[in-house]
Amino acid sequence: MADTTDLTPEPGSELDAPAAPRPKAPPIESRFLFVDVAAMRAKQLRRGALPRLDDADENHEDPRHRVHPFKSERVAMEEVRRNLVLYEVPETKTPAAE
Numbered sequence: 479m480a481d482t483t484d485l486t487p488e489p490g491s492e493l494d495a496p497a498a499p500r501p502k503a504p505p506i507e508s509r510f511l512f513v514d515v516a517a518m519r520a521k522q523l524r525r526g527a528l529p530r531l532d533d534a535d536e537n538h539e540d541p542r543h544r545v546h547p548f549k550s551e552r553v554a555m556e557e558v559r560r561n562l563v564l565y566e567v568p569e570t571k572t573p574a575a576e
Contacts, residue, residue: 500530500562501564502561502562503561503562503563503564503565504561505561506558506565511565511567512555512558515558515563515565516551516554516555516557516558516563517551517554518565519554519557519558519563520550520551520553520554520555522554523550523553523554524550529553529557530557530562530563531553531556531557531560531562
């Protein structure tokens with residue numbers, strides 16, 4: 479049987495460091511951008527990404543903002559609404575006038 483002592487992390491290693499706080503995304507003002515970002519995030523969740531919502535974020539009294547834990551689309555929309563999903567909008571290039 480193989481020796482597994484080298485697989486155990488040593489105290490003080492990188493695994494013991496606390497997680498850095500996640501940066502917040504700028505608020506989305508366009509409904510179309512909201513749908514695009516949420517759709518891309520839902521695809522990530524369906525492929526196995528971990529949700530970014532945690533119990534500390536669940537302090538909303540409004541029942542409309544409750545998230546059903548099994549629907550990736552709803553989780554993605556709530557993550558985008560809370561600015562937990564970083565996104566980048568590419569600059570539009572105008573065609574060169576000839």
